[in-house]
């Protein structure tokens with residue numbers, strides 16, 4: 001190894017310059033750094049919206065690198081082969097990356113690390129995607145946490161490394177290797193006409209993330225505790241999609257909110273707790289990966305959820321045509337923006353798994369396809385929390401009543417007005433955009449009558465409770 005041999009920086013979900021330990025270490029070495037993204041089977045397997053969002057993130061990040069006289073090299077194929085080929089072409093002797101924690105990435109990365117070492121290439125993985133490595137937080141008995149509150153108590157006083165600064169310079173190699181072209185990857189192809197609609201609503205890139213977070217700290221954190229549950233208010237930080245692509249790091253958010261907490265900001269503790277829900281989700285996914293696709297509580301395997309995705313009421317749920325306005329508004333927000341307010345996520349999930357007695361996995365897959373902030377751990381935990389089959393879950397018999405929730409959290413119906421066109425003389429752009437985003441084959445138009453409920457709320461609730469009682473007995 002020579003001290004001037006390049007380092008390959010294998011980027012995955014860390015498309016940022018600040019708060020990026022792998023990049024910072026590579027730059028601090030003084031050696032040339034070659035940033036590379038590899039489109040592998042995991043990239044190809046992403047849902048339509050998260051894949052589109054990742055493609056947009058790669059485009060913006062490549063411009064950030066260019067502004068630093070660097071480049072983003074794109075390659076396709078199995079990462080081990082792609083990295084080894086790049087090492088041969090460039091004389092690179094080390095590969096650095098930021099750790100990922102889902103089982104498929106862990107398996108891939110473990111194999112790549114061993115393979116590179118066998119080939120005489122150094123491989124180093126770094127923290128940075130989470131505040132706490134999942135194996136570092138342990139109960140007194142040395143096991144993982146299963147309940148959120150003690151997890152929060154265990155981590156809230158811990159030291160979190162401060163975010164590292166963006167490198168002043170990223171040294172370039174003597175010659176750049178060939179790169180594939182992002183446009184040839186067509187990462188938005190599966191979004192079809194929905195991509196143009198999403199593009200109007202989705203912000204992308206590190207600068208946008210940092211700007212939005214600064215504004216949130218200055219203008220909205222103080223009232224976060226009160227406003228975070230109102231779907232029509234712009235009361236939350238909107239960081240989830242940036243976190244999912246790694247355009248902002250959790251340490252930046254933690255330290256920003258921590259500073260505000262020490263200054264007596266009333267919303268800061270609540271915000272830190274929400275960030276820790278994300279950590280808890282990854283803690284669970286790391287220690288009990290079955291949470292990602294199976295009932296965490298096995299006794300729920302016997303529950304009579306329907307797994308028939310072709311039922312008309314499931315289609316109505318997907319289309320936002322259940323006849324329950326708050327549920328429908330949320331499902332339409334998802335089509336237009338690729339996100340959904342957290343409270344409404346809970347309501348649509350409860351409605352699907354309880355009033356419609358449908359397996360949470362059907363909803364989980366729909367979200368996986370449509371969320372630009374898709375995060376496997378938070379999505380699985382969210383669904384299982386609502387369905388009742390997860391750790392620390394809401395009890396099944398606690399069934400959200402979408403009507404009462406609307407009265408409480410959207411009393412002036414601003415959220416409904418924003419998303420439901422039917423019945424409005426001149427619907428807003430947001431409500432109309434839904435018709436541009438959805439598949440043409442759904443044959444829906446704003447002139448349609450608003451549907452009657454596919455199941456009445458009392459009937460749906462009674463049916464769900466009866467099934468629950470049957471399972472218990």
Ligand code: FAD
Pocket residue numbers: 228236237238239240241243244274275276277278279281340341342343345346349367371373374375376378379380382383386
């Ligand atoms: P803020 O309120 O500003 O919170 C700040 C950050 O804290 C979020 O960006 C997120 O990283 C974290 N956070 C907040 N609430 C939660 C939570 N309940 N669980 C885990 N982390 C949380 N979040 C995702 O990022 N990706 C998903 O795929 C996802 N799927 C979900 C599915 C269901 C059924 C439910 C009920 C929740 C899901 N969530 C998911 C959690 C939550 O809805 C979003 O994180 C939140 O709406 C993002 O908006 P925000 O960034 O403005 O949040």
